[in-house]
Amino acid sequence: xxxxxxxxxMSEDVExxxxxxxxCSSSSSSSAVAFANKSGTFKxxxxxxxxxxxxxxxxxxxxxxxxxxxxxxxxxxxKSWYRVEAQTRFEVFxxxxxxxxxxxxTHRFKGLxxxxxxxxxxxxxxxxxxxxxxxxxxxxxxxTAKAYPWLEKVHLKRMFVTDDDLALLAESFPGFKELTLxxxxxxxxxxxxxxxxxxxxxxxxxxxxxxxTDDEVDWISCFPEGKSHLESLSFDCVESxxxxxxxxxxxxxxxxxxxxxxxxxxxxxxxxxxMVRAPQLTSLGTGSFSPDNAPQGEQLPDYAAAFLAxxxxxxxxxxxxxxxxxxxxxxxxxxxxxxxxxxxANISPHMLMPIIRNCHNIRVFxxxxxxxxxxxxxxxxxxxxLRELRIFPFDPREDSxxxxxxxxxxxxxxxxxxxxxILYFCQRMTNEAVTAMSENCPQLTVFRLCIMGRHRxxxxxxxxxxxGFGAIVKNCKKLTRLAVSGLLTDEAFSYIGEYGKLIRTLSxxxxxxxxxxxxxxxxxxxxxxxxxxxxxxxxxxxxxxxMHRYCNMRFVWLSSCVLSLGGCRDVAQALPNVVVxxxxxxxxxxxxxxxxxxxxxxYLYRSLDxxxxxxxxxxxxx
Amino acid sequence: xxxxxxxxLRLGLPGGNHGGxxxxxxxxxxxFSETVDLKLNLSSTVMDSVSKVDLENMKEKVVKPPAxxxxxxxxxxxxxxxxxxxxxxxxTGDATEGNDKTSGSSxxxxxxxxxxxxxxxxxxxxxxxxxxxxxLKLYKTYQDLSDAxxxxxxxxxxxxxxxxxxxxxxxxSKLIDLLNGSDYVPTYEDKDGDWxxxxxVPWEMFVDSCKRIRIMKGSEAIGLAPRALEKxxxxx
Numbered sequence: 001x002x003x004x005x006x007x008x009x010m011s012e013d014v015e016x017x018x019x020x021x022x023x024c025s026s027s028s029s030s031s032a033v034a035f036a037n038k039s040g041t042f043k044x045x046x047x048x049x050x051x052x053x054x055x056x057x058x059x060x061x062x063x064x065x066x067x068x069x070x071x072x073x074x075x076x077x078x079k080s081w082y083r084v085e086a087q088t089r090f091e092v093f094x095x096x097x098x099x100x101x102x103x104x105x106t107h108r109f110k111g112l113x114x115x116x117x118x119x120x121x122x123x124x125x126x127x128x129x130x131x132x133x134x135x136x137x138x139x140x141x142x143x144t145a146k147a148y149p150w151l152e153k154v155h156l157k158r159m160f161v162t163d164d165d166l167a168l169l170a171e172s173f174p175g176f177k178e179l180t181l182x183x184x185x186x187x188x189x190x191x192x193x194x195x196x197x198x199x200x201x202x203x204x205x206x207x208x209x210x211x212x213t214d215d216e217v218d219w220i221s222c223f224p225e226g227k228s229h230l231e232s233l234s235f236d237c238v239e240s241x242x243x244x245x246x247x248x249x250x251x252x253x254x255x256x257x258x259x260x261x262x263x264x265x266x267x268x269x270x271x272x273x274x275m276v277r278a279p280q281l282t283s284l285g286t287g288s289f290s291p292d293n294a295p296q297g298e299q300l301p302d303y304a305a306a307f308l309a310x311x312x313x314x315x316x317x318x319x320x321x322x323x324x325x326x327x328x329x330x331x332x333x334x335x336x337x338x339x340x341x342x343x344x345a346n347i348s349p350h351m352l353m354p355i356i357r358n359c360h361n362i363r364v365f366x367x368x369x370x371x372x373x374x375x376x377x378x379x380x381x382x383x384x385x386l387r388e389l390r391i392f393p394f395d396p397r398e399d400s401x402x403x404x405x406x407x408x409x410x411x412x413x414x415x416x417x418x419x420x421x422i423l424y425f426c427q428r429m430t431n432e433a434v435t436a437m438s439e440n441c442p443q444l445t446v447f448r449l450c451i452m453g454r455h456r457x458x459x460x461x462x463x464x465x466x467x468g469f470g471a472i473v474k475n476c477k478k479l480t481r482l483a484v485s486g487l488l489t490d491e492a493f494s495y496i497g498e499y500g501k502l503i504r505t506l507s508x509x510x511x512x513x514x515x516x517x518x519x520x521x522x523x524x525x526x527x528x529x530x531x532x533x534x535x536x537x538x539x540x541x542x543x544x545x546x547m548h549r550y551c552n553m554r555f556v557w558l559s560s561c562v563l564s565l566g567g568c569r570d571v572a573q574a575l576p577n578v579v580v581x582x583x584x585x586x587x588x589x590x591x592x593x594x595x596x597x598x599x600x601x602x603y604l605y606r607s608l609d610x611x612x613x614x615x616x617x618x619x620x621x622x
Numbered sequence: 623x624x625x626x627x628x629x630x631l632r633l634g635l636p637g638g639n640h641g642g643x644x645x646x647x648x649x650x651x652x653x654f655s656e657t658v659d660l661k662l663n664l665s666s667t668v669m670d671s672v673s674k675v676d677l678e679n680m681k682e683k684v685v686k687p688p689a690x691x692x693x694x695x696x697x698x699x700x701x702x703x704x705x706x707x708x709x710x711x712x713x714t715g716d717a718t719e720g721n722d723k724t725s726g727s728s729x730x731x732x733x734x735x736x737x738x739x740x741x742x743x744x745x746x747x748x749x750x751x752x753x754x755x756x757x758l759k760l761y762k763t764y765q766d767l768s769d770a771x772x773x774x775x776x777x778x779x780x781x782x783x784x785x786x787x788x789x790x791x792x793x794x795s796k797l798i799d800l801l802n803g804s805d806y807v808p809t810y811e812d813k814d815g816d817w818x819x820x821x822x823v824p825w826e827m828f829v830d831s832c833k834r835i836r837i838m839k840g841s842e843a844i845g846l847a848p849r850a851l852e853k854x855x856x857x858x
Contacts, residue, residue, distance in 0.1 A: 126695030127742065183700075209702050237702060320706065344706050394707060396699040397760070425697060452697040509696065535693070 051080055058084040068093050090114060095554050097135055097159065098579065101609040102143030114153035114178075115144065121557050121603060122507075123532050124158060125183060128559055128601070130583065132616050136186075137161040139614075145172035153178040153204075160184070163191035163215075170198035177229075178204035188213035189240060197222040203256075206234040214240035221246040230254040234261035236285045236318060241265040251277050258312075261285025264320035267292045268303065275306040283339075284310070286318030289326060303329035317341035317366075324351050334358035338385075341366040343392050349374035357382050366390040369404040369425060376408030380415025388421040388446075398453050402427025405459075406434070413437035421446035428459040429486060434468030438475035447472050448483035454510040457487040464488055470495035473503075480527075483507035493517035497524020508533040518542030522549055532557040540567025543602075547571065550578045555605040563599040565622075571604065572622035579611050580604045580622040694742060694755045741829055745771065747806070747837040758829045764821055771808070771837070810835045 062085055065071055075085040091114040092105065105112075119135025137159045144151055151173045161184050169176065176199045181187075189212060195205065196219055220243050223230075228250065235242070242265055251257060251274050258281060262271065266287030275281070303326060307313070313333045322345050337359050342352075343366040352367075352375045359365075362383045367375070369391050379386070389412060391404055404426050410433040412419065419441040429451050437444070449469075457464055465486035473479060473496050480502050484492065488511035496503070497520035504527050512518070518538040521528065522545050531553065539562040550556065550571070565582065572580035584600045611621040741758040761767045808820040812831040820828070820835065 123695070125700045126698045127701070128695050209700065211702070344703075392703065393697065393699065396697050396704055396707065398697065425699075450697055454693075454696070509698070534695075 055080060055084050059088055062088045066091070087111060091153075092116070094118065096605050097140065098612050099554075099605060099607050102140050104609060106143050106147035110147075112144070112148045113151060114155075115140075115151070116155040116157075117159060118157045119159035121530075121532065121555055122158075123534065123557055123559065128534065130616075130618055133583075133619065134612065134614055134616070135159050136614065137165045141165045141168050141172075145169070149173065150175055152176060155180040155182075156184055157182040158184065160186040161191070162186050163188060163194070166191035167194045170194045173199075175201055177201050180204065180206040180208070181210045182206075182208040183210060185211040188215040189217040189219045189238070190215040192235075192238075193217045193219035193222040196220070197224065200224060201229055203229050204232040205230070206232055206261075207237055208234060209237050212238045212240070216240070218243045218246065220250060223250050226253065228254045229256060231256045232259035232283075233257065234259065234285065236261040236263050236287075236320075238263050244270050248273055248277060254278075255280075257281065259283035259315075261317060262287040264288040264318075268323075268326060269301055272301045272303055272306050275310050279309050280312060281310055282312045283315035284313055284318070286316065286322075287320065289319045289322035289345075291323065291326070304332055308332040311336070313337070315339040315341075319345035319347075322347075327351055328354060330355065331358065335360060337362055339364040342371075343367055343390065346370045346394055347375075348372070349378065353378050359383060361385055364388045366392070368392050368394045369402070370394045372403040373405055373408035373411070376404060377411040377415075380411040383416060384418070386412075386416040386419055389416070389419065390423040391425055392423075393425040393452065396425075396452070400427065400452070402452070406430040406432065409433045410436045413440040417441060418443055420444060423448040423450075423483075425450045425452060427452050428456065429465065429468070430460050431458045431463065431465060431468035431471075432460070434465070435471040438468075438471040442476060443478065444472070444476040445478050446481040447476065447479060448481070448507070449485055450483065451486040455487045464492070466492040466495070470499075473499040477502075479503060481505040484511055485509060486511075489513050490517040490520070493520040497521050500525050502527055504528065505530040506532070508536055510535045512536045512538065515539055515542035515545070519545040522546035529554045531555070533559070533561060535560040537562055540564055540570070543567055543571060547574055550575055550604060551606050553606065555603065557601070557603050559601040561602075563602055564597040565599055566597065568599055568602055569622045577606055577608070578604055579607045581615070581619050582622060583619045694757075741832075743810075743832055743834050745835040745837070748839045758832060763825055764828075767820075768808075771835075806837050806839060808835060808837050 058081065062071075062074065065074065065088075068091070071085055071089055075082045086108050087110060089109055090112060092109060092112055093116045094100070094105070095118050097117050097119045117137070117140060119137075120129060120133065123129065124133070135158060137156060145168055149172065152175055154169065154176075155178070159181075161181060166187055169179075179195060179199075179202070192205075192207070192212065195202070223246075230250070233250075233254075240263075242263065244266065247262075247266075248270075251260065257278055260274065260278065260281055260283070262274070262285055264287055266274075268287075268289055268291045270292075271287055271289070275284070307330055310333065314336055316330060316333070316337060316339070319327075319342060327347075331354075334355060335358050338361055340359060340362055341364075346368060347370055349372050352371050356362075356375070356378050360382060363385050365379060365383060365386060365388070367390075371379075371391075376391070379389075391408075393400065393402075395401065404424070406426075406429050409424060409426075409429070412422075413433075413436050417440060419437075420443050422437075422444070423446075426449075429449065434449065437447075451465070458468070465484075466489055469482075469484050469488070469492050473482070479500065482496070482500065482503055482505070484496075484507070490513045493512055493516070496506070500506075500521075501524075503525050506521065506525070506528060508531075515538055517536075518533075519542055521531070522542075528549065532555075534557075538558065543558070543563060544567065546556070568580055568582055571578070581603045582599045582601065583603075615621055742755050743758055744755045756770065758767070761770065809817050810820050810828070810832045811817055811834050813833060817836075822828075823831070
C-alpha cells in the first residue's frame with residue numbers, strides 16, 4: 001500500500017466512523033453510539049461497552065501497523081490490545097519453527113494470510129548437522145490448512161518439505177499466491193508440479209538454493225492453460241532438464257512476469273527466445289549462458305539486441321556455464337543494473353572490466369574471487385552506489401591460492417563508501433585493510449570476513465586479527481551482523497562485547513583462547529539473538545555465563561567446543577523455557593561420537609511449548 | 623605424575639625394540655600366528671586413565687586444535703555452491719569428477735553415486751575422546767591420507783611422537799611388517815559392512831567403498847589380518 005492509499009483509507013474509515021455517530025432516537029441512554037466494525041456494516045449497541053469501542057478503534061488503527069516488532073509491543077499493552085492485535089495480524093514471522101507449536105499459532109491468530117517459517121540453524125548448511133534432524137513442514141501445513149483457508153503466502157527457509165506437504169498446500173488454499181522455498185529439501189519436481197497445477201492464483205514460485213529431486217516430471221507443463229498471474233518464477237536451483245517449449249508457452253501467457261530465473265538447462269538461444277517474449281522482465285536469471293551444441297543453421301541470434309530490448313532489466317544472475325565471448329551481450333543493460341550476480345561464473349579481471357565500468361548504478365554485486373584484487377579495484381572505481389558485496393571462493397579449500405586479499409578489501413572501502421553489507425572469502429588479510437574498511441564505510445550493518453586458512457594471523461605483521469575486528473565493532477556503529485575468522489584471541493571478543501551493542505547475529509569459528517571470550521560476548525551484547533560457534537575452546541563456564549540471556553535469544557549453537565554433558569544439563573535445568581539439544585555430527589545410532597561426557601554439538605533455543613516430540617534418536621534433549 | 627614415555631600413545635611402529643626381530647624374518651609366506659605378534663605398549667587400564675586425563679585437561683586448559691587436517695564444513699560454503707564450482711573445474715581426477723547431470727547432493731554423507739563432490743567419513747581412534755570427520759575426496763593417495771590422519775590425531779599423543787610412524791602404516795607393502803608390534807591399526811568399514819585393513823585395495827576403490835575409519839588397538843585387529851594376508855599372497 002502506498003502512503004497515499006493508506007492515508008486515503010484512513011480518512012475513509014474515520015469518515016465512516018463519524019457518519020455513524022448520529023443521535024440515536026430509540027435509545028434511552030444519551031450516550032448511545034453506533035459504530036462500524038471492520039467490514040463496514042453497522043452495529044449499534046445500547047449501552048455500548050467502552051471496551052468494544054476501544055477495540056474497534058484499535059482494529060481500525062492496527063491494520064496499518066505492519067512491523068512485527070511494533071505489533072509485538074502492541075500485544076503486550078493489555079489483554080484487550082493483545083486480542084485485537086491477534087485479530088488484525090495477517091503476516092507472521094517465526095524465526096525458529098520449534099519455538100512454538102502449530103496449535104499455539106492457530107489458537108492465537110485467526111486471520112493469517114502469510115507465514116514465514118525458518119527451520120534448521122544456519123550451520124546445518126555446512127554438514128554440521130546430521131540428516132533427518134527435523135524442521136518438518138508437515139505439522140505446520142496440516143494445522144494451517146484447517147485454520148487459514150484464505151492463506152496466500154508461505155515462505156520457508158531450511159525446512160524439510162515433502163511432496164505430500166506441497167500437495168496438501170495446493171489443495172487447502174484456493175487463494176494461494178506465493179510460495180518461496182529457500183535452502184529447503186525433501187521434495188521433488190512432482191511436488192512442484194502439483195503447486196503449478198492447482199494454485200490457480202499463483203503469482204510467485206521461487207525455489208532458491210533448495211535441493212529438488214528429479215522425479216522426471218514435466219512440471220512446467222503442469223501450469224494450466226490460459227492467462228497466468230505469474231509475476232516471479234525462479235527455478236535456477238532445479239538440477240534437471242525442463243521442457244523448454246512449455247516454458248516458452250508459459251512466459252508468453254504471463255503478461256505480469258517480472259522475475260524469471262531459469263536453470264542451467266536453458267541455453268543461450270533459448271534464453272534469447274524467452275527475452276524476446278518477455279521484454280517487460282526486470283530480473284533475469286540467465287541459465288547456462290552458453291550456446292547449444294547443435295549446429296547453427298541460420299544466423300546467430302543477436303543477443304545484444306535482445307538485452308537492448310529488455311529495457312527494464314535491473315537484476316541479472318545465472319551465467320552457470322557461461323562462454324566469455326558472449327558476456328558482452330549484457331552491455332546494453334549494464335547502466336541500468338542495480339544487482340549483478342556473477343557468483344557462479346569463473347570470471348577473470350579481464351572479462352569483468354569492460355562490463356563493470358558501465359555499471360554505475362549497481363547496489364548489489366556477487367562474484368567469485370576469480371575477479372581478483374584487480375577486479376575489486378575496478379568495482380571500487382565505478383560502483384559508487386554499492387551497498388552489498390559478496391565475494392565467494394572459486395576453490396573453497398583451506399589451502400587454495402586465494403586471489404583476493406586486503407588490497408581488494410581496502411580498495412572497495414575507499415571506492416564504495418555507502419557499503420552496508422559485505423561477505424568476503426580470502427586466504428590472507430591484514431588488520432590495516434579491515435580497519436580501513438571500518439573507517440571508510442560507517443554504514444556497515446553486516447560484516448562477514450572468512451579467512452579460509454584457520455588461525456591465520458595478519459599476513460604482514462604476524463599479529464592476531466583482533467585489532468581489525470575491534471575497529472569494525474568500534475567504528476561501525478550500525479553493525480547488526482558479524483562473522484569473524486583468522487587468528488583471534490580473547491581480546492577480539494572483549495572488543496565485541498564492549499562495542500557490539502547492536503549485534504544480533506554473531507558467527508565464530510576456530511577463535512578465542514578461553515571461556516572469557518564467550519563471557520565477554522554474552523555479557524556485553526544485549527541485542528544478541530543468534531550465536532553460532534564452532535571449534536573454539538569454550539566450555540561449561542563460558543556457557544554458564546550466558547544463563548541470563550538465553551531466554552531472550554533465538555538460539556545458541558556450539559559445536560566441537562569443550563562442553564560437557566553436565567554443563568549443558570545445568571543450563572537445561574535452570575531454564576525451563578529453553579530447550580537444550582545435544583547431538584553428534586552423525587546420524588548413526590551407535591553412539592561412539594559422544595564418549596562419556598563430551599558434547600559435540602549443543603543447540604539451544606527458547607520455546608513456549610517445551611521439547612519437541614519429533615526429535616530423532618541421535619538427538620538428546622536434556 | 624605419569625611417566626609420559628611409558629604411557630606414550632603410539633600410532634605405528636614403535637621404533638626398533640619390538641618390530642625388529644619380526645621384520646628380519648622376511649622369508650615369504652608365514653603363518654598367521656607367527657606374523658601377527660602384536661604387542662601393546664600399554665595396558666588398557668592405563669590407556670583409559672590417560673584419555674580421561676586428556677579430557678580433564680581439555681576442560682581446564684585451552685585445547686590446541688589438531689594441526690591442518692581437513693575439517694567438515696570449512697570453509698563455510700554451501701554444498702549447492704560447492705557442487706556447482708566443482709562441476710566447472712577441470713577434472714584432474716583427484717578431487718572431484720564432473721557434475722554434469724547429477725542433482726546437487728546435500729553433502730551430508732556421500733554414499734550416493736561416485737559423482738558426489740565430497741566423501742565424508744568419520745574417523746575414530748580408540749581412546750580418543752572424540753571423532754573427526756574428513757573428506758576422502760581431498761586426498762590422492764594413502765600417503766596423503768596418512769599424513770592427514772597423523773596430524774589430526776597427534777594432538778592426542780603425549781610426548782614427542784611425530785607423524786613418521788603413521789606414514790609407514792599405510793604403505794601397502796609394509797602392511798604385514800606393521801602388524802608386528804604396532805599398537806594401532808587403521809581399519810575401515812566398507813559398503814558391505816565389513817571391517818577391512820586400510821591399504822588393502824587400490825586408492826580409488828577405497829574412497830568409493832569406505833564408510834568410516836577406525837584406528838583400532840592392535841589387539842582388536844587380529845581378526846582382520848588373515849584377509850590382508852590372503853590378498854598379499856594373491857598378489858605376490
